[in-house]
Amino acid sequence: MMAPTARTGSHGVEELLANVPPDETPDLSGGYPRLEESRIRSLETLGERRPTSRGEVLIAEGEPETIFYVVLSGRVAVVEAFGCPDQRVARVHGSGRFLGELGVLTGQVAFFTTVVVDPGEVLAIPADRLRAYAEADPAFGDEVLRAYLIRRSLALGEGIGFRIVGSRYSAGTRNLREFAARNRLPHRFVDLETDPSAERLLRELGVGPEDTPVVLYQNRLLRNPSIAELAAMFSLRELDAKEEVCDLVIVGAGPAGLAAAVYGASEGLDTGVLEAVAAGGQAARTSRIENYLGFPAGISGGELAERAALQAEKFGARRTVPAEVVGLEQRDGEYALRLADGGEVLGRSVIVATGVRVRRLPVPRMEEFEDTCVYYAATPIEAQQCVGDPVVVVGGGNSAGQAAVFLADHAGEVHLVVREPRLDEQMSRYLADRIIRDPRIQVHLHTEVRELQGENGRLGxxxxxxxxxxxxxxxxxxxxxxxxxxxxxxxxxxxxxxLDSGGYILTGSAAGRARAAEETDGRDPLFLETTLPGVFAAGDVRSGSIKRVASSVGEGAMAVRLVHEHLATTQ
Structure with a gap:
């Protein structure tokens, strides 16, 4: 397969290239390793060498990353908003570096443009060949995956990528930012309240403040876009409603749902995953998970979810975001899942892994501040929002504790409000000890929130x-x-x-006791099976589950084994 035809940008390209820093970007945290000569020689059998020219675009923002490039000589620059008035160089790479981002592995579109600064030569390898080679050589595959994950994390942390322009006090802006953050889409927030460039940018675009929020990407301007429009722009909808019947449809992409997707797809089931917001569930809202087996240094919930989603896609599972399921109906031995947008997905079996919905704080004036100053996650996006601010964290579990520790590196001051009399009553001991030793966190035990104060939607x-x-x-x-x-x-x-009295799904023997006699198919429900034959529940949504990431992953894997048993009896 030949490499795509070279293209060039338009707006101030020569001026941009003339001001590219002379030195390469350092290998930031292992995200930009230099390949050894022996590795490059091995890769040469997969693609072709070809010369490059100054200003040539190798990877274009907004288009799928179909080619894996290795720089053999010359220099290239990774550019944000290439061809636009506010374009800027984010990275500079020389010989031995491989280019691209996670899209090379997933087929997702590129978030940046890579353009040649100094002419030279590149090795161009079709992405499908690269993926096959990486599977055959796990060490190399791990190196590439690790580098791409680090690049994504760096981009998220630095706030580079497509731009969301709006007010930090706008509910619409908040929704777009949260969707982008939870789906780990690299983006930059331009705040109308604090960023001096925001007003100039809106004037150049001919957009008034009343038209915000706006999204700028690949020379495209979206005025107050919906979440669905943003998802479609970045190819997050892989499973379309159609007449084809999936072997397994998983509702929810938290740890249980993603584990089920990995095991279902890897074991040959035609597997679809429907997720209302983003992969990872509640775990993805956690800045760091430190007690999950196999990660002694800890791992962020977002990165764990991203790795799991990549693994599921590797085996052929199709994931669609956003896809809010609003109904389930039994139809001719199959199940129809109705979506909020009017679509429908059919499956021979279903795993419900929808987890829990965050609980709101029952205090007066909550609605007044919820869209602007109240958060239910502690990720880099919230950290950027809280820089230098006084922050109050409410909760006595691990999620609240991890949030307090994480935000202490960014906020002006952190208050942790805990209703329990002891910090370690609901929180892991190691985390409670860390908080007690941290002078930046003030802990308020046996304390509850009674009132919110502020004006014009701004908390004080x-x-x-x-x-x-x-x-x-x-x-x-x-x-x-x-x-x-x-x-x-x-x-x-x-x-x-x-359901049980708390609204959690009954499974196994409890479901058998609750199932009406006329609904039985002649057998007792399997361990994770609900009162509907072929419908299973896994993770936090299941009655009696242990609310831990590891147990949710285990239940997701176990549910797939039970799905096989069910399908074997219905074929």
């Missing part, structure tokens, strides 16, 4: 009460982080799926 303070003494205290707060548990996402299920 949180009033808390010591439940032991009745004493109230006013804590300064520009941002409020809430981690007080959640409620199961089961409202979309039909009445034929039995």
């Amino acid at each position: 303070a949180v009033v808390v009460e010591d439940t032991a003494t009745g004493e109230r205290q006013r804590l300064p707060a520009r941002d409020l982080m809430v981690f007080i548990g959640g409620d199961p996402c089961t409202s979309w299920l039909p009445e034929s799926v039995a």
Whole structure:
């Protein structure tokens, strides 16, 4: 396969290239390793060498990354907003470096443009050949995957990529930023409230503040786009509603759903995954998971989800975001899952892994601040929002503790409000000890939030009460982080799926006791099977589950084994 025809940009390309720094970008945290000569010689059998010319575009923003490039000589620059008035160089690479990002492995579109600065030569390898080679050589595959994951994390942390322009106090802006962050889409937020370049940029675009938020990507301008439009732009919808029936449809892409997708697809099942917001579920909202087996240094919830999603895609699972399931119906021995957008997906079996929906803090004026100053996650996007601000974190579990520790590196001050009398009552001991030793975090035990103060949707303070003494205290707060548990996402299920008193799904013997006699198919439900034959539940949404990432992953894998048993009896 020949490499694509070279293309060149338009707006100020020569001026851009003339101001490229003379030195290469350092190998940031292992994201830009230099390949050894022996490796390059091995890769040469997969592609072709070809010369490059100054200004030639190798990878174009907004187009699928179909070619894996290795720089043999010359220099190339990775450019943000290439061809636009505010284009800028993000990285510079020389010989031995391989180019691209996660799109080379997933088929996702590129977020940056890679353009030749100094003429030279590259090795161009079709992405499908690269993926096959990486599977045959796991060490090399791991090196490439690790580098691409680090590049994605660096881009997210530095705030480079497509641009979202809007007010930090706008609900629409907040929704776009959260969707982009939770799906780990590299982007830069241009805040109308604080960024001096925002007004100039809007004037150049001919856009008024009333038309914001806007998204700028690949010379395209989207005015107040929906989440679905943003997802379509970045090829996040892989499973279309159609007449074809999947062997297995998984609802929810948290740890349980992603594990089920990996095992289902790898074992030959035609597997589809429907996710309302983003892969990772509640785990992806956690800045660092430190007690998950195999990661002694810890791993962010977002990166764990990204790795799992890549693994599922590698085996052929198709994932669609956003795809909110609003109904389940039994039809001719199959199940029809109705989507909020009117679509429908059919499956011979279903695994419900929808987890829990975050619980809101029951205090007055919550709705007034929720769209602007209240958060239910602690990721780099929230950290960017809270730089220098006083922050209040509410909750006594591991998620709240990890959030407090993470935000202490960014916020002006951090208050952790815990209703329990001891910090380690619901929190892991190692984390509680770390918080107690951290002078940047002020812990308020046996304390609850009573009041929110502020004006015009901007939080100013949180009033808390010591439940032991009745004493109230006013804590300064520009941002409020809430981690007080959640409620199961089961409202979309039909009445034929039995729930416990808390709304969690009954499975196994409990489901058998709840199943009506006329609904039985002549056998007792399998361990993770619900009262509907062929419909299984895994992870936090299941009654009696252990609310841990490891147990959710185990249940997702186990559910697939039970799906095979069910399908074997229905064929």
